[in-house]
Amino acid sequence: MAKICTVKQIQKLDHLAIDQYGVSSMALMENAGRAVSEEILKLLKRSKGRKVCIVCGLGNNAGDGFVVARHLMNADLAVEVIVIGDPKKLKADAKQNYDIIKKCKVSIRVAKRARERFSDYDIVVDAIFGVGLNRIIDQPYKGIIEQINTEAGRVVAVDIPSGLDGTSGEIFGSCIKAYRTVTFSAAKKGLYAKKGPKFTGKVIVADIGIPKMLFKKI
16 A cells, blocks of 8 residues: 655654664655656657756755756756756755756756746756745745746646645645656655645655655654
């Protein structure tokens, strides 16, 4: 039977893996980003598309997105990254992966308002907010999410569609409408509750290296 967790449970799972078992947080982020990139490559193989835009916020979800960008660039895709906000505010693992893709010469733009064109891409990757979101989405995030929903053909969400409550299935004012959601370690309860199914598309649960025995502790 597939494991389904609340947000608090999945956060506890991550903390146990990192703090008590010594699993590297960078390794988890690397595995997460690679899992998303592999799903994208499967989708593009069927459609022969080559252009991908990865839209990132400033948290750990963005770090996953930067890893996705590197793997897709290595696969010779045309990759562009849009960061919403000041990249100087990135921290820890997300900042490290941002610095890596800068050195790799990935195309990066900073967006301060909804003025990007998302219809030009075969896939748009949503790496804006993760499961830690707990507030109503404001600008410029709200406008950019609505623009992605209007213009993008297919959206792949990283862990959870940005704007969806991972436990309740309610939305925080605005929410990405995904074609695929690649979620990590276990499915989040909110993907299947209330409004969740309207925004998630097909859900793929990816193993990112959390020791299985930790599930008994949560």
